[in-house]
Amino acid sequence: MAASSSFFRSSSPSSTAVAAAASLPRNQANSQFRIPSSAPCPRLRRFPAVISCTSSTLDPAPSSNSVKPRRPADEDIRDEARRHRAASAANTLSARYVPFNAGPDSDEWYSLDETVYRSRSGGLLDVQHDMDALKNFDGAYWRDLFDSRVGKTTWPYGSGVWSKKEWVLPEIHPDDIVSAFEGNSNLFWAERFGKHLVGMNDLWVKHCGISHTGSFKDLGMTVLVSQVNRLRKLNRYPLVAVGCASTGDTSAALSAYCASADIPSIVFLPANKISMAQLVQPIANGAFVLSIDTDFDGCMKLIREVTSELPIYLANSLNSLRLEGQKTAAIEILQQFDWEVPDWVIIPGGNLGNIYALYKGFKMCQELGLVDRIPRLVCAQAANANPLYLHFKSGWGTDFKPVNATTTLASAIQIGDPVSIDRAVYALQKSNGIVEEATEEELMDAMAKADSTGMFICPHTGVALAALIKLRKSGVIGPSDRTVVVSTAHGLKFSQSKIDYHSKAIPEMASRFANPPVEVKADFGSVMDVLRNYLRDKPPK
Ligand SMILES: Cc1ncc(COP(=O)(O)O)c(C=O)c1O
Numbered sequence: 001m002a003a004s005s006s007f008f009r010s011s012s013p014s015s016t017a018v019a020a021a022a023s024l025p026r027n028q029a030n031s032q033f034r035i036p037s038s039a040p041c042p043r044l045r046r047f048p049a050v051i052s053c054t055s056s057t058l059d060p061a062p063s064s065n066s067v068k069p070r071r072p073a074d075e076d077i078r079d080e081a082r083r084h085r086a087a088s089a090a091n092t093l094s095a096r097y098v099p100f101n102a103g104p105d106s107d108e109w110y111s112l113d114e115t116v117y118r119s120r121s122g123g124l125l126d127v128q129h130d131m132d133a134l135k136n137f138d139g140a141y142w143r144d145l146f147d148s149r150v151g152k153t154t155w156p157y158g159s160g161v162w163s164k165k166e167w168v169l170p171e172i173h174p175d176d177i178v179s180a181f182e183g184n185s186n187l188f189w190a191e192r193f194g195k196h197l198v199g200m201n202d203l204w205v206k207h208c209g210i211s212h213t214g215s216f217k218d219l220g221m222t223v224l225v226s227q228v229n230r231l232r233k234l235n236r237y238p239l240v241a242v243g244c245a246s247t248g249d250t251s252a253a254l255s256a257y258c259a260s261a262d263i264p265s266i267v268f269l270p271a272n273k274i275s276m277a278q279l280v281q282p283i284a285n286g287a288f289v290l291s292i293d294t295d296f297d298g299c300m301k302l303i304r305e306v307t308s309e310l311p312i313y314l315a316n317s318l319n320s321l322r323l324e325g326q327k328t329a330a331i332e333i334l335q336q337f338d339w340e341v342p343d344w345v346i347i348p349g350g351n352l353g354n355i356y357a358l359y360k361g362f363k364m365c366q367e368l369g370l371v372d373r374i375p376r377l378v379c380a381q382a383a384n385a386n387p388l389y390l391h392f393k394s395g396w397g398t399d400f401k402p403v404n405a406t407t408t409l410a411s412a413i414q415i416g417d418p419v420s421i422d423r424a425v426y427a428l429q430k431s432n433g434i435v436e437e438a439t440e441e442e443l444m445d446a447m448a449k450a451d452s453t454g455m456f457i458c459p460h461t462g463v464a465l466a467a468l469i470k471l472r473k474s475g476v477i478g479p480s481d482r483t484v485v486v487s488t489a490h491g492l493k494f495s496q497s498k499i500d501y502h503s504k505a506i507p508e509m510a511s512r513f514a515n516p517p518v519e520v521k522a523d524f525g526s527v528m529d530v531l532r533n534y535l536r537d538k539p540p541k
Pocket residue numbers: 215247249250317348349350351352353354355412413458460488489
């Protein structure tokens with residue numbers, strides 16, 4: 001009885017879908033595309049001091065027992081939202097860019113309406129909210145407001161991201177928002193994996209990949225593309241397209257959100273290093289797809305050079321707007337636990353924006369009184385792409401050293417020089433966090449075991465589960481610790497890696513949990529023989 005070879009026919013990524021590269025002027029300078037001096041400079045706009053506002057300045061939480069009348073036939077959900085807003089006072093909350101982890105003496109800041117990705121000193125930026133204004137509302141107010149919006153179709157709050165609009169982009173007009181009602185993803189109680197495989201009764205998987213384009217990138221991309229939509233309407237300077245480098249998920253999200261807003265998108269992909277399912281997403285959504293003979297780090301370097309020269313807006317998580325959307329996954333996790341804080345959250349890390357985004361979401365909830373502590377964070381890396389793990393193991397002591405990331409089946413995190421390294425170190429230090437790594441065999445075995453308990457996860461989630469297995473074995477994570485594993489992409493995007501595993505086609509891998517199909521002749525006797533054999537060691541329940 002052999003595995004069916006036809007079932008497991010290989011389909012490695014093709015390079016046929018390569019779009020012709022435009023001849024772009026290249027310049028190594030780190031200039032950023034800025035507002036022409038004749039345009040009014042939004043940086044002159046004052047960041048509001050403490051604002052005394054009442055709950056009437058925000059959209060009120062709808063009362064649960066009032067029945068909403070159906071909107072008139074000639075009104076769509078954007079019109080309806082506009083009518084509601086006209087009846088409420090102006091929004092008084094605001095946000096701006098500041099240098100990441102700037103000291104109290106720093107006076108550098110930028111309007112979100114500027115195109116700027118780096119601080120004056122070349123460091124990362126962060127979106128800073130007017131916390132004093134947000135603190136005019138207590139934790140109970142925010143919990144009730146966010147809870148009241150879940151599961152609705154009210155524009156834009158039906159989105160898990162925009163249901164937290166006041167903490168994301170408070171000033172954007174809802175008409176400018178580009179949303180697929182992303183977020184609100186399933187928090188799955190991993191009962192069987194927890195109890196039988198790691199001896200835990202409170203293990204959860206946050207399925208961020210069960211989403212519009214099949215990964216957590218949708219959470220950040222709705223925010224970034226909405227802001228681009230606003231900038232294009234403001235028309236202070238030309239923004240002809242949005243671009244990114246990608247290992248496959250950022251490009252899928254970017255192209256889908258841009259297509260839905262009719263904004264051109266350009267994606268730089270490392271040739272033959274992303275899955276077929278990921279490759280076809282930007283192609284189908286009409287992006288300009290460049291398949292480039294380099295790795296992700298090479299693509300990232302190129303897109304940074306190109307976006308400093310051309311009016312193309314950078315959509316990678318170097319752009320801190322992305323993290324504002326991604327942080328809502330943390331708020332959602334707390335919300336789904338009725339605002340009880342889990343002990344651990346485990347996140348696969350690559351370019352390292354998401355670990356900081358989740359930290360930021362948890363931290364804002366603590367600072368604004370929704371919860372009283374934050375969970376400990378674990379960042380999980382593939383051993384073949386583990387610069388953060390090595391840095392952690394060195395005690396954060398020496399200077400960070402990028403690595404040459406080698407091929408991993410967790411292909412979306414094959415990144416050796418992560419742009420958000422400083423953000424990740426900060427998040428881990430502030431959350432008493434840990435970094436773990438997983439070999440190819442460990443991550444694929446963990447994925448196969450999880451799938452055998454009813455999940456269908458991606459290899460990156462396999463990395464996170466392999467880290468969990470190690471931390472349970474070493475006793476760092478206890479049997480009753482409430483633990484959340486963040487699943488970052490849908491398993492269907494990575495089905496080739498599962499096919500290779502189950503057909504034992506991965507070199508030097510035992511594939512101990514492979515479950516290949518059985519080839520059998522089309523006659524009753526043969527089928528009965530096979531079934532009797534299979535059932536022989538199955539105990540009756
Ligand atoms: C599926 C998947 N998981 C995890 C990651 C890691 O996220 P980050 O780059 O924010 O660390 C990425 C992208 O890098 C990804 O596409």
